[in-house]
Amino acid sequence: MLNLVRKDILLQKNTLLIMLPLLIIYLLSGSSVTWVSIVFCVVVIMNAFAFDEKSSINLLLNSLPYTRKEIVSSKYISACVFTLLVLFTIFIGNLVIHKEILQREQILITISIVGIFISLAFPFSYFFKSQYLLIGFGVSFVIYMVIVNTFIVDLNDRIRDLIQIMLSFSNTQMYLLIIFSVMLLYIISWLFSIRIYSKKVF
Amino acid sequence: MENVIELKDVNKVFKGFQLKDLNISVKKGFITGFIGGNGVGKSTTIKLILNLLQPDSGSISIFGLDYKKHEKEIKQRIGFVFDENIFYENITLNEMKKLVKPAYKKWDDELFNHYVEKFELPLNKKIKHLSKGMMMKASLTIALSHHAELIIMDEPTSGLDPIYRRELLDILHDLMQNGERTIFFSTHITTDLDRIADYIAFIHNGEHIFTKEYYKIEEEYAIVKGGTNLLDRDTEREFIAIRKSNHGFEALTANKKRIEDIFGEAIIMEKPTLEDIMLYTKKGREENVESRS
Amino acid sequence: MQIIISNNSKEPIYEQIYSQIKKQILTNELQAGQSLPSMRQLAKDLDISVITTKRAYEELEKNGFIYSVVGKGSFISEQNNEMIRERKLKVIEEQLIAAIQNSKEIGIELAELKELLTMLYKEDV
Numbered sequence: 001m002l003n004l005v006r007k008d009i010l011l012q013k014n015t016l017l018i019m020l021p022l023l024i025i026y027l028l029s030g031s032s033v034t035w036v037s038i039v040f041c042v043v044v045i046m047n048a049f050a051f052d053e054k055s056s057i058n059l060l061l062n063s064l065p066y067t068r069k070e071i072v073s074s075k076y077i078s079a080c081v082f083t084l085l086v087l088f089t090i091f092i093g094n095l096v097i098h099k100e101i102l103q104r105e106q107i108l109i110t111i112s113i114v115g116i117f118i119s120l121a122f123p124f125s126y127f128f129k130s131q132y133l134l135i136g137f138g139v140s141f142v143i144y145m146v147i148v149n150t151f152i153v154d155l156n157d158r159i160r161d162l163i164q165i166m167l168s169f170s171n172t173q174m175y176l177l178i179i180f181s182v183m184l185l186y187i188i189s190w191l192f193s194i195r196i197y198s199k200k201v202f
Numbered sequence: 203m204e205n206v207i208e209l210k211d212v213n214k215v216f217k218g219f220q221l222k223d224l225n226i227s228v229k230k231g232f233i234t235g236f237i238g239g240n241g242v243g244k245s246t247t248i249k250l251i252l253n254l255l256q257p258d259s260g261s262i263s264i265f266g267l268d269y270k271k272h273e274k275e276i277k278q279r280i281g282f283v284f285d286e287n288i289f290y291e292n293i294t295l296n297e298m299k300k301l302v303k304p305a306y307k308k309w310d311d312e313l314f315n316h317y318v319e320k321f322e323l324p325l326n327k328k329i330k331h332l333s334k335g336m337m338m339k340a341s342l343t344i345a346l347s348h349h350a351e352l353i354i355m356d357e358p359t360s361g362l363d364p365i366y367r368r369e370l371l372d373i374l375h376d377l378m379q380n381g382e383r384t385i386f387f388s389t390h391i392t393t394d395l396d397r398i399a400d401y402i403a404f405i406h407n408g409e410h411i412f413t414k415e416y417y418k419i420e421e422e423y424a425i426v427k428g429g430t431n432l433l434d435r436d437t438e439r440e441f442i443a444i445r446k447s448n449h450g451f452e453a454l455t456a457n458k459k460r461i462e463d464i465f466g467e468a469i470i471m472e473k474p475t476l477e478d479i480m481l482y483t484k485k486g487r488e489e490n491v492e493s494r495s
Numbered sequence: 496m497q498i499i500i501s502n503n504s505k506e507p508i509y510e511q512i513y514s515q516i517k518k519q520i521l522t523n524e525l526q527a528g529q530s531l532p533s534m535r536q537l538a539k540d541l542d543i544s545v546i547t548t549k550r551a552y553e554e555l556e557k558n559g560f561i562y563s564v565v566g567k568g569s570f571i572s573e574q575n576n577e578m579i580r581e582r583k584l585k586v587i588e589e590q591l592i593a594a595i596q597n598s599k600e601i602g603i604e605l606a607e608l609k610e611l612l613t614m615l616y617k618e619d620v
Contacts, residue, residue: 003304010301011290051290060288062254065277091373201255258527375539396502400546415546473505476550 004066004074005081008048015047016085023086024093033090034106040086041114045079046121050130055202062202072126072197074189079118083111106173115182119189126196204230205266206352206384207251212260214246220318221246221408224260231381233374234413235399236388237476239484243408244388248356252282252387263351281350282343285357291330295323295340299347306348306491314347335366337429343374353377355387359394367391372399392476402476406483424458425478427451428469437464443486454482496525496532500541508543512551520560520571521582531561531569 009016019040026036052061052075060070087110090104124136148155207228214221221243228234238244240372249255250262253269253276262269264276289298295318303309318325321339332340338358345353359367371394377383389395395402395416403413414422426441429450439446440461441453454474455461462472474482498515500508519525532540534548541548552569555561563569574582598608 007301010297011293056284056286056288057290059254063252063277063280063282063288064302065274066305067273185489202267261589376541378545379535379539381535397542398544400544416544417509417547417550420507 001064001070001077003073004061004071005078008051008074008078009081010021011051012048012082013023015044019044020089021087023089027097033094033102034109035108037086037090037106038113041083041110042117044082044086045114045118046130046133048078048082049075049122049125053106053125053130058200058202063190068198068200069194072194073190075122076118076186076193079114079122083114087111104175108115108178112178112182115186119182123189123192123196126193126200206230206264207386208261208263208266209247209250210261210263212250212257213491214250214255214257216246219243219246219408221250221257221308224405224408224410226403226410226413228384228386228403228413230384230398231378233378233385233387233398234401234403235392235395235416236403236405237390237392237395237480238388238405239480240390240438241365242406244405245356247405248354248386248388251354252280253277270306278348279351281345281348281353283345283353283355283358287329287337287341289329289340289344292328294326295332295343296325298329298340299344302344308349310347310349313349314343315478317343317346334361335363338362338366338370342370346377351383353383353385353387355385357388357390359389359391367394374398392480395476404479404483406480406487408436411483419476420473421481422456422458423474423479424455424459424461425472425474426453426455426465426469427472428465432465432468440464441486443482445485454478454486498537498541500543509547509550509554510538512541512548513554516555517558517560520574521585523582525571527571527573530552530567531571533568556577 023036023040027033051057052071063069087102087107094100094102110141121130121133125133128136205227207226209224209226212221212224219241224243226247234243246255250257251264253262253273256269265279267276268277286292291303293301299314303311317323317339321336321343323336323340323343329337329340342358343356359370362370371392374385375398377385399416401413402416402419404411427450430446433444433446433451440457441455444451444453458471461469496516496518498512500511504511512612516531517527525531531537531552534552535545538545538548552561552563556563556569556595559572561569562572595608603611
């Protein structure tokens with residue numbers, strides 16, 4: 001299975017060689033570090049996903065001695081590897097350029113948002129296709145708005161309450177809670193994707 | 203003799219198409235040609251054999267093993283060639299090899315290089331720039347470099363010129379020298395099979411018609427030609443299908459001896475080609491459907 | 496060992512192989528104990544399927560012309576009486592054909608030849 005992760009990295013070799021230096025340039029220009037790292041992670045991870053989406057590639061991977069479980073799992077592991085790779089580059093770049101150590105809040109936010117995004121995007125893409133992702137997010141946003149406006153009118157108040165509760169925790173408690181929730185979501189999404197992919201016909 | 207592939211009562215239903223109670227076995231150490239028209243279920247059957255699809259009911263065993271428990275073990279011992287390109291297009295063959303190699307325990311770089319040299323394959327050209335013939339050879343090279351015991355090919359000769367096809371058949375002869383290897387390949391170019399296939403498995407409309415030694419087909423089947431005056435309700439029943447014209451009839455029988463007994467010298471008998479058998483079987487089945495409805 | 500195969504012949508390919516090897520055994524071109532190429536090698540050389548050569552070898556073995564040793568291959572059998580007889584018959588046939596040809600050349604009729612043969616046959620024994 002780690003061979004599949006290795007394959008994802010090898011296939012992205014050229015992309016990474018172009019993108020990682022590009023990251024440094026962004027850092028030099030002084031853009032928001034968190035924002036840049038999130039975008040880079042998502043682009044690299046979804047690019048790796050799109051590589052394997054063609055039905056001919058599915059034929060190849062499934063005819064090789066891999067199980068469907070492994071094929072899906074490798075994607076979730078590669079996503080972690082790519083995120084770490086981007087964070088590492090930013091960490092080093094930040095250290096060299098700005099002479100400062102990346103704050104753990106920034107790392108935490110990046111990991112959480114990328115984690116949540118992947119947790120939603122992967123099962124969706126296995127079910128439909130990654131090219132419909134944008135439409136999918138658009139549609140769910142509209143549905144979300146409709147539901148919020150018609151059923152949960154006091155949403156803003158609720159969110160405010162929730163933030164109040166979270167702020168009342170100590171920092172460490174809050175970080176742990178966030179990390180734990182994201183991990184849980186990631187694992188559920190992982191299992192869900194395996195289920196979807198095992199029934200796929202190509 | 204040992205069966206390498208065994209399909210038992212396999213059913214698979216799709217929208218508008220189904221495989222019905224498929225029972226196919228493939229003998230170890232031989233080449234089995236898998237024939238049938240377009241869209242009769244050849245590719246679906248091959249996908250079932252490779253576990254790319256799972257049957258609705260029935261069992262599939264490869265090397266006597268079940269995919270549910272031994273998926274990776276089975277796939278380690280199979281080499282596959284598809285008629286479409288299933289490699290990443292924007293990388294070179296050399297890079298492709300690096301991606302596939304770690305998947306197989308028995309990968310053999312020396313063997314890979316041997317075939318690359320033999321087929322004069324460009325290692326550093328992007329895969330999308332390879333010609334159809336080169337692509338087939340590249341697939342075959344990847345399929346052969348891990349000492350696979352079973353080689354499964356879906357239409358490997360389609361779209362190839364006659365010289366490439368001939369080359370492929372020569373390679374297959376070489377592969378069969380050690381009696382441990384089994385080849386199962388589908389084709390609709392039946393002349394490919396004349397010189398190489400030991401067994402012929404024939405399916406039509408999702409149904410397995412027969413799997414036979416090639417020479418048995420020649421012994422049992424015959425194209426029969428004669429005057430239409432020989433035909434009546436009873437004699438017509440002896441044929442799989444009949445083509446009548448103003449000048450006589452031509453028909454296919456699966457029981458040469460019996461036809462000889464019935465008609466004697468009044469008819470001419472010829473060796474049927476596989477194409478004849480496919481054609482007449484299709485015609486016969488269609489007429490059956492018509493006469494029943 | 497020479498084997499020539501015709502794809503257009505009515506005779507099945509395995510029979511062509513069978514009869515050609517048999518002929519070579521009976522005429523002593525292939526001798527007892529001599530090894531035959533493996534089925535798979537022969538199939539490759541003749542560009543035909545393995546099962547065809549397998550069938551030919553099986554028929555040869557069944558009729559006692561060859562025997563096979565597992566892991567070593569197939570060999571020409573020690574000829575048994577019947578085979579010797581068959582071989583002799585073949586020789587006789589050839590000699591008789593020569594006699595007939597000679598007879599025809601100088602206009603000796605069949606009856607006259609038969610008479611000669613009968614006389615010689617009885618006299619000699």
